[in-house]
Amino acid sequence: MEEKRYYKLTFHKSHRETLCEKYINHVLQEGKAITVRNRQRKLYINNPSQNWGGYRSTKWNHVTFEHPASFDTLAMDSKKKEGIINDLIKFSEGKEYYAKIGKAWKRGYLLYGPPGTGKSSMIAAMANYLNYDIYDLELTTAKDNTELRRLLIETTSKSIIVIEDIDCSLDLTGQRKKKKQQEKDEEKKDPASKMAKGEEESSSKVTLSGLLNFIDGLWSACGGERIIVFTTNYVEKLDPALIRRGRMDKHIEMSYCGFEAFKVLAKNYLDVDSHELFATIDHLLEETDMTPADVAENLMPKSQNEDAETCLKKLIEAIKTAKEEATKKAEEEARLKAEKEEKEKQEATQEDVKVDESLAKDVVENGVDVVKDDKTLGNEVKENGVTA
Numbered sequence: 604m605e606e607k608r609y610y611k612l613t614f615h616k617s618h619r620e621t622l623c624e625k626y627i628n629h630v631l632q633e634g635k636a637i638t639v640r641n642r643q644r645k646l647y648i649n650n651p652s653q654n655w656g657g658y659r660s661t662k663w664n665h666v667t668f669e670h671p672a673s674f675d676t677l678a679m680d681s682k683k684k685e686g687i688i689n690d691l692i693k694f695s696e697g698k699e700y701y702a703k704i705g706k707a708w709k710r711g712y713l714l715y716g717p718p719g720t721g722k723s724s725m726i727a728a729m730a731n732y733l734n735y736d737i738y739d740l741e742l743t744t745a746k747d748n749t750e751l752r753r754l755l756i757e758t759t760s761k762s763i764i765v766i767e768d769i770d771c772s773l774d775l776t777g778q779r780k781k782k783k784q785q786e787k788d789e790e791k792k793d794p795a796s797k798m799a800k801g802e803e804e805s806s807s808k809v810t811l812s813g814l815l816n817f818i819d820g821l822w823s824a825c826g827g828e829r830i831i832v833f834t835t836n837y838v839e840k841l842d843p844a845l846i847r848r849g850r851m852d853k854h855i856e857m858s859y860c861g862f863e864a865f866k867v868l869a870k871n872y873l874d875v876d877s878h879e880l881f882a883t884i885d886h887l888l889e890e891t892d893m894t895p896a897d898v899a900e901n902l903m904p905k906s907q908n909e910d911a912e913t914c915l916k917k918l919i920e921a922i923k924t925a926k927e928e929a930t931k932k933a934e935e936e937a938r939l940k941a942e943k944e945e946k947e948k949q950e951a952t953q954e955d956v957k958v959d960e961s962l963a964k965d966v967v968e969n970g971v972d973v974v975k976d977d978k979t980l981g982n983e984v985k986e987n988g989v990t991a
């Protein structure tokens with residue numbers, strides 16, 4: 604049995620009011636805050652449903668969440684960062700507000716940007732900032748919408764539910780309408796294909812509507828205080844229904860490393876606030892797309908002998924190389940494009956020649972017609988002339 608511990612307070616009766624009204628309340632609130640602060644946060648990962656049955660089995664496996672990322676270590680534009688922090692604070696303190704406006708206490712974030720720009724780091728920073736658990740939902744592991752619902756009902760409040768690379772998880776992209784049309788066309792040609800597909804679909808599919816229901820549905824009102832995060836490298840591929848405001852309330856672009864983001868990394872990795880090489884780096888980063896992950900990798904000292912200056916020089920070389928590669932790539936792309944255009948032009952000319960040839964043939968034939976027509980006309984004129 605849990606040991607019950609207590610403290611005995613002795614005080615003069617003149618302090619009775621202060622003690623009962625203020626002090627005890629303060630102690631209770633501090634106690635709760637300490638419990639929250641010391642709570643070990645967890646990272647949950649969903650189990651495939653064949654492992655759900657049996658003794659002690661669960662839908663989610665968990666490990667202790669110990670990612671060190673924070674908003675201080677996150678390299679991005681400071682105003683943008685501040686905006687996100689304020690948004691999170693407003694959300695986490697918004698219980699009454701959400702109740703007042705009649706909305707479930709949840710918020711959706713869409714994080715998009717190229718690989719290595721810090722989407723995962725941002726999620727970790729959010730969880731650390733708010734002291735929330737993370738549910739890393741692997742959609743392809745869920746067999747269908749019912750399983751998805753059962754998984755979500757088991758999530759607890761004060762949590763971030765993450766679906767990474769949503770564009771790869773399922774066929775939830777803007778392509779679905781085109782694909783449906785294609786399928787319809789195929790079915791018209793081969794009705795048997797419909798049946799085969801039906802079986803396939805029922806064996807494993809979380810659908811777009813299932814996912815939308817997951818975001819909007821009634822379940823999300825149970826317990827509240829949940830953040831839903833989708834990440835993607837290709838925001839333009841996603842179905843607009845999935846990311847419209849109200850579902851994904853805040854869209855956050857994680858972009859290539861700018862000078863401000865670089866300064867955060869330089870401070871974190873090298874403990875340097877300013878350096879004469881900063882101006883060169885600022886200039887180079889303006890012209891070159893480099894992810895914070897690449898910048899960080901170059902800034903990290905690889906041996907005891909590498910000091911801040913060596914690492915900054917290393918970074919300058921890396922950006923220059925990246926710039927050269929980008930230029931070469933752009934030139935190659937331009938060359939291929941020009942080649943393609945030239946080929947298309949030639950094909951069009953050949954097509955024109957063919958058209959000209961067949962036209963010439965027609966003209967020869969039509970020429971005969973014209974002669975014939977002329978004859979007819981001549982006759983008519985003659986006749987008219989006679990009539991006249």
Ligand SMILES: Nc1ncnc2c1ncn2[C@@H]1O[C@H](COP(=O)(O)OP(=O)(O)OP(=O)(O)O)[C@@H](O)[C@H]1O
Pocket residue numbers: 676677678679716717718719720721722723724725836857894895896897899
């Ligand atoms: N904005 C950033 N601030 C600080 N570190 C970053 C940032 N972006 C990337 N990094 C560093 O690069 C590593 C990879 O970044 P991260 O996994 O967060 O990127 P990602 O955008 O989620 O990539 P992917 O799309 O491939 O999952 C991180 O561990 C971190 O060290």
